[in-house]
Amino acid sequence: MKQLSIAVIAGDGVGPEVISAGKRVLVKAGERFGLAFSFEDFPWGSEFYFQHGRMMPPMALDLLQPFDAIYLGAVGHPDIPDHVTLNGLLLPIRRGFDLYANVRPAVLYAGVDSPLAGRRPGDIDMVIVRENTEGEYVQVGGFVYHQQPEELAVQTAVFTRRGIERVVRLAFELALRRGKKKRVASVTKSNAQGFGMVLWDRTFQTVAREFPGVETESLLVDAAAMNFVRRPESFDVVVASNLFGDILSDLSAIITGSIGLAPSANLDPSRRFPSLFEPVHGSAPDIAGKGIANPMGTILAAAMMLEHLDHSEAAGAIEQAVAGVLAETQVRTPDLGGSNTTFEVTEAVLARL
Secondary structure, eight states: OEEEEEEEEEESTTHHHHHHHHHHHHHHHHHHHTEEEEEEEOOOSHHHHHHHSSSSOTTHHHHHTTSSEEEEEEOOBTTBOHHHHIIIIIHHHHHHTTOOEEEEEEEOOTTOOOSSTTOOTTSOEEEEEEEOSSEEEEEEEEEESTTSTTOEEEEEEEOOHHHHHHHHHHHHHHHHHHOSSOEEEEEEOTTTOTTHHHHHHHHHHHHHTTOTTSEEEEEEHHHHHHHHHHOGGGOSEEEEOHHHHHHHHHHHHHHTTOGGGOEEEEEOTTOSSOEEEEESSOOOTTTTTSSOOOOHHHHHHHHHHHHHTTOHHHHHHHHHHHHHHHHHOSSOOGGGTOOOOHHHHHHHHHHHO
16 A cells, blocks of 8 residues: 655644545545555644744744645634735745646536636636746845835846746646647736746747647736636636736636635645645635535645646546536535535545545
8 A cells, every 4th residue: 555644734714624624535535546644734824823923833844845745724814914924834835845836727617607607517627837936926125114104115026037937848748738728828917027027928939839739828917817707718728927827826716616616736846845735715714613614625636636646546536526526516515505514515525435
């Protein structure tokens, strides 16, 4: 039996609820496909911050590095500024482990209604590939006259040819592996940001020449947002910078029915470091503790974890179980118009497995 070691950071809000569901599904899939999971829980996040003044300990990356993968629930608390929680936990892991590709699929499943009129199951099936370690999120800059009336803030985005090229190449390779439309759309704002985004456009064109069998499209981010609503069926793989990929992947989640269905993988394709898997949704403090959070995004993130770890059959079984529960339309959480609990939805997925 293959042993997999998983570092678990359940985090804040609904994080522990959905992570508990995901762990149960992983164990069930393991029983079916000959996998044994060793989970180690790390109590990092907002409660850790209240006690220690930081989101995780200084040696956190050293503790995480030996694991096969990291499973994260959610990070965020209404009493802590978002930039503190993000820069205190998730971004240091992404940068420290060079998890440069944030892969976020968005699928309109059978049994789920899109808010877009006339969209049927399968009409929307895209993947957002977001550059995950540089761009607009590098935290280069600072304050002058901090907290004074004349305060000045400088925020600098950083783009490197290496950083752009590797995430764009991954997007093309993913389009070929998916074997569907074989299309890659690149999203920038190079008419307004004439250095970093122009470098992105040029690099995209250079990499595209290596993949003559893949159709390409370059869009400004405002046009891309419009076309996600107007013609979502035309998109296959979308590659974008840290900021634009973040925003567009939330939009892609909503047009496929609920952000509660959206999984996310933070990947080091070279596998030097453990990759991190999480739902797209946040900590949702308004429903934390009520037992009604949708666990499916977290469960699908577990499937992405298994796919990355070369257990495609187990990953596919989890995806099929989720799709089957959604198609039946009998068991669903309130975000999908139902009245079932996190536990009941998880039980339905387990039964399918």
